[in-house]
Amino acid sequence: MAVPFADLQLQYQTIKNEIDAAIAGVIGDNAFIRGAYVDDFEREFAKAVSVRHCVSCANGTDALYLAMAALKLKPGDEVITTAHSWISTSAMITHAGATVRFCDTDGVTFTIDPAAIEEAITPRTVGIIPVHLYGQPADMDAIMAIASKHSLWVIEDCAQAHLARYKGQMVGTFGVAATYSFYPGKNLGGMGDGGAVVTNDEALAEWVTMLARHGGLVKHQHHIEGINSRLDGMQAAILSAKLPHLAGWTKARQSAAAFYDAALKQVNDVQVPQVLPGRDHVYHLYTIKHARRDALAKCLNAKGIQTSINYPTALPFLPAYRRFEHTVEQFPHACADQTSILSLPMFAEISRAQQEEVVRAIREF
Numbered sequence: 001m002a003v004p005f006a007d008l009q010l011q012y013q014t015i016k017n018e019i020d021a022a023i024a025g026v027i028g029d030n031a032f033i034r035g036a037y038v039d040d041f042e043r044e045f046a047k048a049v050s051v052r053h054c055v056s057c058a059n060g061t062d063a064l065y066l067a068m069a070a071l072k073l074k075p076g077d078e079v080i081t082t083a084h085s086w087i088s089t090s091a092m093i094t095h096a097g098a099t100v101r102f103c104d105t106d107g108v109t110f111t112i113d114p115a116a117i118e119e120a121i122t123p124r125t126v127g128i129i130p131v132h133l134y135g136q137p138a139d140m141d142a143i144m145a146i147a148s149k150h151s152l153w154v155i156e157d158c159a160q161a162h163l164a165r166y167k168g169q170m171v172g173t174f175g176v177a178a179t180y181s182f183y184p185g186k187n188l189g190g191m192g193d194g195g196a197v198v199t200n201d202e203a204l205a206e207w208v209t210m211l212a213r214h215g216g217l218v219k220h221q222h223h224i225e226g227i228n229s230r231l232d233g234m235q236a237a238i239l240s241a242k243l244p245h246l247a248g249w250t251k252a253r254q255s256a257a258a259f260y261d262a263a264l265k266q267v268n269d270v271q272v273p274q275v276l277p278g279r280d281h282v283y284h285l286y287t288i289k290h291a292r293r294d295a296l297a298k299c300l301n302a303k304g305i306q307t308s309i310n311y312p313t314a315l316p317f318l319p320a321y322r323r324f325e326h327t328v329e330q331f332p333h334a335c336a337d338q339t340s341i342l343s344l345p346m347f348a349e350i351s352r353a354q355q356e357e358v359v360r361a362i363r364e365f
Ligand SMILES: *Cc1c(COP(=O)(O)O)cnc(C)c1O
Pocket: 059, 060, 061, 062, 085, 086, 088, 089, 131, 157, 159, 160, 180, 181, 182, 183, 193, 194, 195
């Protein structure tokens, strides 16, 4: 039996009527850009993630850019982020006008190491962007304590962590703002691109809105030079149709992860994801470590089991960051992980039979 990495078609089939009705509604109302569907989704998503304001935008990358641009970064400002993420996190620091400072991960959770943050702080540091990678919250108590001690802002990159909680508190509510992606494969995904900035700060929400809408809140009144970054009506309606299912899908992912954990813990050489106490992991990805990762991936793929490497190269070592001349010694955990991590098939609808197939293939290897 072939096992896909994710199965968006299957998810669509389970809620086909709701999605089709949402799309038909947008077409019938000519509500392609802005309008009630977008306003409704923003309100519903803010409620779902326990924040006051949600400003939707074109994708999760723009969300990071908009959140930082709204904080008015200056050349020379330094922003700290993790060595292990998708490139949007660090690239948007540069595009917002600041300088990226990478920190190693903690060696356990794949998230930023608070001790490394302390070491990376300079008089020019203005903010920290933790990423709740794969769906596990970063160490927010430690990160918020450092931020408060040094008067830094925190923007949480929640692109992989919809509904994840840290000590019972929803991620995205710790820092001054948080960003989400609704890329189709994310835990809450549209049928195209989408993103959002969420915040409890009304003035910041207004500034993000202006930046995302050509620099103004009212047509033809451009107070600043903004960009054009919109969640379109179709995506908003689709996301609103999916949102009521998100909690159930999250539980299904957690239960699939528990099944993998129990089965794979008994397999020599496989290290299952480590979840620290107080952290509710939402398993955007189920990522194991294995010393012979490439051979294992090849063996699984030959059996029709799709896997993925998230991500093959730690950010500091991408050609885009050659200018920093980083060394392996600066990022021992992120560097070691890039050769051993492997993400297994994980989606809310994955069947136990599919998971058993994955486990059997790993055992055979
Ligand atoms: C997906 C992702 C983004 C970017 O989101 P897009 O919607 O693809 O632009 C940013 N950060 C992380 C950690 C992501 O996983």
